[in-house]
Amino acid sequence: MLRFKNTFRDGAGFDTILVVIALGYLVLFSAFPLAYNIIMSFQSVDLFSLASFDRPFVGLDNYRDVLGRPESWGIFLNTVKFVGISVAAQLSIGFALAMFFQLDFPGNTWLRGLFLAGWIMPALVVGAVWSWIFAGDFGVLNHALMALGLTSEKIFWLSDPDVTLYSVIIANIWLGVPFNMILLSVGLAGIPEDIYEAAGMDGATRLQRFFTITLPMMRAQLGAVISLGVIFTLQQFDLFAALTQGGPSNASNVFQYWSWQLSFQYYEIGVGSVISVLMIFFVILVAAIYVRSTRHEHVA
Incomplete structure (x- = not known):
């Protein structure tokens, strides 16, 4: 002792x-x-059995229930669209902004800070702001589009089944771009300027230097940004709660919001747990692929 x-x-x-x-x-x-x-996903759990712990095991019945529902395939496609478009756009815009802010110009620091201001806002607040922007009757976006002559009639961004999912995607892109910009700026700052100067002396154009120097040396940062982007986008719940609530008729519903609906609106807690389990294992798969790729890169 x-x-x-x-x-x-x-x-x-x-x-x-x-x-x-x-x-x-x-x-x-x-x-x-x-x-x-995970245990609840194999049990019959509802509002009454949740507190009593009287939950019979049903094996894979909950999984069959989820996969057999007519709306599951549409919600799956919505989730793929939401994650794919969001991550691709956030990465592209964030990369472009990161390269832009590598330039030395007056007001660089202040302008970069303005971009970061949106990132630190809670997602619910961001959703409330975008709900005003997307408002069909008095929204700023409709007013701007009609003033520019790009549309002759109002677009109901949050109630039209054809566009409501893309409205949430736009808001999510806006929210995630600053995070991508920060991570990619750190990677760009770590590339020695001497390499660019040597390539320029050899006659390489800016585009050639981008593809032969910047992209190869940013491989690790790009992998991290893509992996984190997929994980964070799959976790995005607040924007759907603030903007569309998954509607209309599941047109903008995704797995993370559907899991909450099944568990806390319809009290099918066992079935809602199934969706959470599937998403968790997908996130683990994405993380494992990234870790494995970086390990191979270090070994090489």
Whole structure:
């Protein structure tokens, strides 16, 4: 006991205590909810059995239920569109802005700060702002489009089934671009300027330098941004809650919002857990692919 006290007093055992605290946090707030959710996906859980723990196991019935519902395929396609378009646009715009802010010009720091201001806003607040912009009768976007002659009639961005999903995508792109810009700016700042100067002396154009120097040396950062973009986009819930609530008729519904609807609106908690489990394993797959690719890159 005295040896333990002396070790702790000297600070030699402090790192062990920090590791134990971190592991306890992960078990309590990550591992336990994950295991609990997986177990519920194999049980018949509703509002009454949730508190009583009287939950019969139903095997794969919940999974068959989800996959067999007529709306599941449409919601799956919506999720693919939402994630694919959002991540691609956030990456492209964020990369362009990161390269733009590598230039030295007056007001660079202040302008960069303005872009970051939108990123720190809560997603619900962003959703409220975009709901005013997208308003069919008095929205700023419709007013601007009609003033420019790009459309002759109002577009009901949040109630037209043909455009409502893309309205949420636009808001999500706006929200995620600053994060992409920050990560990619760090990567660009790490590329030695001497390499560009040497390539320029050899006659390489700006476009050639981009494809032969910038992209290859940004491979790790691009992989991280894409992986994090997919994970964060799959977690996006607030924008759907603030803008469309998955409607109309599931036209803008995605898996993360559908899981909440099944669990907390329709009280089909076991079925809602199935969607969460499927999304969790997809996120783990994306993370594993990224880690494996970076490991191979370091080995090479």
